[in-house]
Amino acid sequence: MIDAGQVQGVGVAVSTVIFALRQHPDTGAVGLWLPLVRRIREPWQGRWALPGGMVRVTEGLELAARRNLLETTALEPTYLEQLYAFGEADRSPDGRIVSIVYWALVRADEASRAAVDENVQWFPADDLPELAFDHNLIVDYALWRLRTKVEYGRIAHAFLGETFTLSELREVHETVLRRPLDPANFRRQIESSGAIVSTEEVVTGGRHRPPRLYRFNTAVDLVDNGPLTPVRL
């Protein structure tokens, strides 16, 4: 076993995948988008990459992710979770780097605060160019986790506001999953999950049967890290 004090030659970086629902400017279709940063140095100079950078000796991993995100995109997502550590030996041509990847789902109003310029742009998550490093694989993995593992309530809270109708919630799920969902089945599943609770409010506007508003069930933790304490801002 190598001692901690020895030079090991393995660097540690953080990267973040941030998903938001946005309208395609050409087609008008709503889909999943994420912000990317153009690399201004080798390796892969000129290619797009996930926002991120190296971890400083004095900062924890999540703080490093937040700092890099703020510096590159001006984004400060409320909920940021660790996704996976990517550490194949050959994933960077310029020395060994292990990347701890975080991810966040943000509402449209949060996403709109991102600083966008020629080196920071939003891309449709399912139609990306060839990215630097193994970042295409990382996005694929994040999309898979989002589409197979994230519970109803958390998607509701992440992409919608405080309150929402069942139709709005179903539309978000249809966008994420890229397929239509049966309204009756969806209602049954979401109600039995306990992830959302009915409010006493309805949508105003004088319709004959105004739809009821729901909210996320706050008894369920948003960052579900169990015994680990999430970083509070």
Add this chain to the structure above:
Amino acid sequence: MIDAGQVQGVGVAVSTVIFALRQHPDTGAVGLWLPLVRRIREPWQGRWALPGGMVRVTEGLELAARRNLLETTALEPTYLEQLYAFGEADRSPDGRIVSIVYWALVRADEASRAAVDENVQWFPADDLPELAFDHNLIVDYALWRLRTKVEYGRIAHAFLGETFTLSELREVHETVLRRPLDPANFRRQIESSGAIVSTEEVVTGGRHRPPRLYRFNTAVDLVDNGPLTPVRL
């Protein structure tokens, strides 16, 4: 941003939490146990720690976890999954170390192959001494994940053999969750989950109504990493 080539001063280690069901030698009660390794150098010389060590420049994270596990405990678990990266700045007194933690659930016959000596011992997971580093927190997190996140089918396959009765499966879940489960509810939930399938076999031995044997549904992936390719041995 620090360049990859610069000395960063952050080391990368791997550790592994291996859970097996074992009988307590004094009480006979079956519970979750895990193997620990006594540290033979500072920091925390003499304390027990999770098996692990530093990652070599030329090896991927999972391979590093497997190598360290083999070297310290002689264990080669079939299924090894990444659990979480622990990287608080102050978690090691002897330089900054980020630990990528893996975990595995192993059957009793696999567990019995572990090399046990004065520096490698099995401990009951819910009654550990004070460990080196933040390893108590890591075990707590792994226990929480096991008790709240792992699906029926995967626990079945990990802790039981190829085939098992519903009673055996329920007993495993009762051990993991540390509470009795209603047999009828358990049967209903497990059957609706699709995680196990009924075989045509029953337990032999001449009982009036011999219980049916089930097996894990192999259509469900054991290492559920989505687009990531698990390491094949």
